[in-house]
Amino acid sequence: SPTSEVGKITKSTPMGSLDAPFNPVSLALGAEATFVARTVDSDRKHLTEVLRAAADHQGTALVEIYQNCSIFNDGAFEVLKDKQTAQEAVIRLEHGQPIRFGADGHKGVVRNPATGDLDVVDVTPENEAAVLVHDAHAKSPTTAFALSRLADADTLHRTPMGVFRDVERPVYDTLMAEQLQAAVDAKGKGDLAGIMAGNDTWTVVA
Known part of the structure; x- marks a missing residue:
């Protein structure tokens, strides 16, 4: 898949994946998404908190969930799920808190x-x-975005988890509804005939 590490042996890449994996969180942040987060399926409390925050967000939200696949990628996230190793590997992101991790x-x-x-x-x-x-x-x-680049896709020896970005911005459908209402208010009603007979016309030549 696009997130498979380099050298991953699969049926479609029997000699190892050649492409460097892309980072979904980085991709979303680079596109200036307003809500971007990452969590892991085995941490029920954290998963619930992140999904609740995503559901409360006005607009599109992207949540990357690390989930074990016993068929194609079994054990890929064990370092993040084991309590002892996760303490050193997971960088918890909590708004308003210093970004610290590891024992103590x-x-x-x-x-x-x-x-x-x-x-x-x-x-x-x-x-x-x-x-x-x-x-x-x-x-x-x-x-x-810089925080998202701290993730190590090959060894997972450190991975930021939590809400990377959560900002308010008007959503497209709300802005469009306001724009349509403004047009109606300006003319009293939509004028389709006026648009069809306007100055912007084209001549189609066979």
Whole structure:
């Protein structure tokens, strides 16, 4: 599939997948989607919270759910499901909270001052203040996109989980309804005959 890791052996790729996998969360954020999240099927509490937030969102929401496939990809997400390994691998994203993970939060996400990218570091008293505080409601998707790039598709040794972005923006059908109502209010009624007999005409030549 488009998300299969490089070298994945399948019936359609018996010598290993050649394409680098794309990241659905990055793809959605790059398109400036207003709600983007990731969760895993085995964490019922987190899954429920994320899906509830997605359902409450006005407009389209994308939720990537890591789910085991016992036929084609059995055990692919075990590192994220096992309580001990998940503690070190899952980067929990909670709005308004510092992005820390690992045993006792000993690892954190900071912005590299030289490149502007996000880095994972061991948290010390010297750099603790620099740990990024997650803002799911930020107008720009830039930081959310950078967080999505922290995911390691090949080894899953670290994967951000939670709501990356949740912002309010008028949805298309509401805007269209308002636009149609404005047109009706301006003329009192729709004027299809006027449009058909307007100045914008074409001559079709056989």
